[in-house]
Amino acid sequence: MKKPRIKRRKKEAPEAPARITNETVAEHREKILAGGRRFKYPHQYARHRLVINAILISLATLVILVVVAWWQLYPMQNTSTFFYRLTRILPVPVASVDGTSVRYSDYLVSLSGSKHYLEQTEGLNLDSADGKRQIEYIKRQALDSAIADTYAAKIAREKNITVSDSEVEAAIDASRDTVSGRISREVYDDSAYSTFGYEADEYRDILQRALLRQKVAYAVDGTARDAKTTAEGYIRQAKKPTLSALATQLKKAGFVVQAGSSGSVPLTNHDGGLTQAARQLTKGKVSGFLSSTTGDGYYLVQLTSKTETQLSYDFLKIPLTEFDRGLQQLASKRAIREYISVSKTTSEIIYNK
Known part of the structure; x- marks a missing residue:
């Protein structure tokens, strides 16, 4: 029997690498x-x-x-310093008035100043029952103020009303006169910080908005201007005008006026410029009309007594009402929207009680 032959496969020789030339590179x-x-x-x-x-x-x-x-x-209403700083960078709204957003930071800066004053100056425990009631009140107050400032800024843009840096500086300068004498700017800034917790630039911003709101309130109130013009006519006709008689005449003409007496006040009393005007008068003399720096109306003052340190005067006030009435009308038309829950029962500006 023949043995089968086993064919062995020849190993293929490895392919030699191709030679690299200029043509194949x-x-x-x-x-x-x-x-x-x-x-x-x-x-x-x-x-x-x-x-x-x-x-x-x-x-x-x-x-x-x-x-x-x-x-x-919004739901938690966090009022911490961190979120105040955040809202100063990011213009998130806390409300809107007549289609214009009210910045959350404007609400928080007002609220923080009031809280700081209650805690540091009044010594109120904000966690107590009375403290919580006060918090609700100042929340409403701060939100109303922020809404009113935004509404005033909207009108100011429409009427081209502005407040210059020099006007802000003048208002600060007038506030530096105290019973103890004139204080420096550094002491003034320190006082604002210790009383309200405001830095100097924050307080300037708050003051600028307040001055703008005052200018707008005077600009939009035609009724008060008419009463002022009518009163000036009565004063020119009267030989010895008295504020009580002038008030009676204005009321008969259908105007709203208020009359009263200051009582004895220091010569450096801060009352919207009324004491400063009375200081320039002689006893019994009636001033010209003043636009109060508190922005609440036109005033006449009549000096009744004066010593080296104190004086007293009678006053007649023609209140400004149109600006607040405009806000109340917007609220009744639901043109004011609030994005946080704050009680309306403590409102003094916008919502009728």
Whole structure:
């Protein structure tokens, strides 16, 4: 029996590498690069996914932060310094008046000043029952004030009414006269900080808004101007005008006026400029009309007595009513929207009690 022959396969000789010449160098380079791409593309794909994931995580974090900030500002009404600083950077609204947003920071700066005054100056425990009642009151007061300031700024833009830096400085300068004498600007700024917790720039902003609101209140009140013109006519006709007789005549003409007496006050009393005007008079003399720096109306003052340190005067006031009436009308038309829950029962400006 013949044994089967086992054919052995001859090993193929390895292919000799092609010789690289000037003609084949481009082809050889392409082969090498093609082999490297197998390692490049997987890493490129992973980096692309990493970028997408980073963007998604960032967006998710931003959404969470926005939700947390919304929850703290609106349902929780967080009034901390952090959120006050945040709202100064981000103009988020606390309300709107006649289509104009009321900045949350304007509400918080007013509220924080009132809280600081109650705690540091009055020594009130804000966690007590009385303290909580006071908090509700100053919340309403701060929100009303912020809404009124925004409404005034809207009218000011329409009527081209402005307050210059020099007017703000003049108002500060007038406030530096005290019973003890004239104080320095540094002492004045320190007083604002210790009393209300306001930095100098914050207090300037608050004062600027207050002055603008006063200017607007005078500009929009035609009724008060008519009463003032009528009173000036009566004064020219009277030989010895008295404020009580003038008040009677104005009331008969259908105007709203108020008359009263200051009582004895220091010569440096801060009452909207009335004491300063009375200081310039002789006894029994009636001043010309004054636009009170408190922004509540036109005044006439008549000096009744004066010593080296004190004086007293009678006054007649023509109150400004149109600005507040405009706010009340907007509220009745539901043109004022509030985005936080604050009791309306303590409102003195916007909502009728």
